[in-house]
Amino acid sequence: MPYSPNTLIEQQFLRANDDAVASANERSLLRLIWRHPGLSRSELTGLSDLTQQSVHRILDTLAERGIVLLGEPKPGLGSGQPSPMLQINGGHAYACGLSVTSDVIDICIVDLSGKTLAESSVLLWDRGMRKSLELVYQELIGHQQRLGLSKERFFGVGFGIAGFHLDGTRYNASLPLHEWSLIELGPLLYQLFGKPVWTMNGAKAGTIAEIMFGAGRHIKHLAYLSFNYGFGGGLISDGELLLGGNGNAGEFSQMYDHEENLRRPALQYLLERLQRNGVNVPSISYMRKHFDRNWQGVEEWVDEVTPAYNRLVNAIWAVYDPQAIVFGGQMPPDLAQMLIDRTEFFGRPRYGASRPHPKLIISELGSDAAAMGAAVRPFQACFY
Template sequence: MLSAVWQDPEQTRASLTARMELTQQSVHRLLSTLHEDGMILFGPLVPPKRKGKPSPRLLLNPRFGCALGVSLDTDRVGVACMDFAGGHVTRQFSIAGDSVEAVLNRIDEAFDALLAQARFRREDAVGVGCAIAGYLMKNGRYNPPEPLKHWSEVDLARRVSERFRLPCWTDNNANTAALCEAMFGLGRSYRNLVYLSFNYGFGAGIISEGDLLHGAFGNAGEIGMIFTPEEAESRPALGLLLAHLRRAGHDVRSIEEIGAAIGRVPDEVAVWADRVAPQLNRVINAVTAVADPECIVFGGQIPRPLAQAFIDRAEFFARPRHGHINPLPELEISTLGGETPAVGAACLPLRALLF
């Protein structure tokens, strides 16, 4: 019931009753209990579309509590605080090989600042969601890219939980970014989407009927596995673009500086985009065939001009049969920006405990 209210901000008590497989009396009783517990608020009365009485709009109570989110990437950390209704504030800071303890200390400082900004106390937080670049191993730890190699030795959920004295849920950055997109971005229009996360590496998150798909080992969307070792050097990972620009003699020091570099050396970026386009097209066609999404979202840290360049080079391999071609997904650029993976990470405790 809470999930239904979350998914539709325009929901009224009457429209929710019509959706639920419960009697009107049962729905009203459950909503009254949620109201008494402080989870929902009854908003203004909304006139019915047809005959009937006005019905109150259902609102999640933002002051019921909050959740904290962290996203660890190769050169930066995003931090978020999300209230019960989905409102959020964020911060970020740069890292460059900083020790685990040093990063946790800075996260702690960011938590204090965000909680104060959102007017919450530590005891109002129900948990922490922590996302990291990399895939999940059988021992429950993550195997991140080279700049975060020292984090592979960390039991992330346990370390974060013990450090902040809160329950912790973990996932990879592509998944939490996809979750954020599903809840606040293009997921409002598409229930089935694939989120391509262009960062130092290249991954994906799969949303099926509004829910994140994890797979048997927690690595659904680990699309780097489809490349041969030779092809892996020509996949559309921004870390490889960074190396390409440096080899060409351009002073580009981090992923965040790539956007400015595109404006300075567009021809050099275009050469790289042409080289990696075949691998990207394979991914686009693979996720189309396997996940059958309505939309493929270009997200992560990719600058918008580069995302558009990839879309311009995209090619679907589907062939007509008997004069017809199967439905194909839209290719869209995420408009969320900011700390998308951290915001998605903050969703993890709320979804696990309440939604």
């Protein structure tokens, strides 16, 4: 039987007489509370399709289980009996997110309300996978002790890795991660953490962060570009991550042939160029933090990748037609703007009406998006 995290969820998080964490209607209400912080019970009734009585009862059981907090009456709603404010109870559960890239594992602990409780990272150096995971586990234990988090409230682990999906929980990552490739990561990590583990491609983790914390909260169909050492991304359809036939929808790099591949907008090439030009930029995260568009070589690189970039944007438009394309990953916002300024949509207007093209948006999430996305993935899978 294939590994599935859903069957491994602990009893204390499940509904009575049921092996799910929340029913479809419960999830729809939880989603609304997530998206509208400070909502009152009566306002929620208006947003939901359910009747007032059903909303009331469902919230009652959610509050009894400690998932939702019924707060102070909300003021300023006009006449009538005041309605309590609703809040997701962060204390009900927390999850750990891991993002494995070629040189570092980012760790992030997030509670059910979406609050980041801790962040840290472990450098890979030349340590083997087992050793690295052992260090990650120690980090986690440290965070738990420092924050006074009980093991019982630990819901699960989200695990993102830079590499494409093969099948089950197997991935194919780039060379430095050869040890992590081609093996079933799900059972391995479950054994280490003793909690259910949701695995995903790293760019998909960023996409989930964008769904839960970013532009995806208001835009239902979008494409997320994750610019990193290489680059990938993800598609969101109707607020849900789209997987495609093999789980690799949004692995945009694949569209280039050998030659064009060298002029694709992957940050490794910009980094190399800057270093060749003597600009002191040791890493991609440094580049993101201190980016200056006047650095020697930036303009040149942008001009060089513009054709491949425009091909990318138009291919996404043609194939998937999202409402928006979000620039994320480690891309410096100002660099993203330079690309956006050079965008050329190929479609020509007909009768004055052009085919509506996607908006181009710079992600407002930090560069830790992947680890954050990995961390909320368990909650997104079960609560929202």
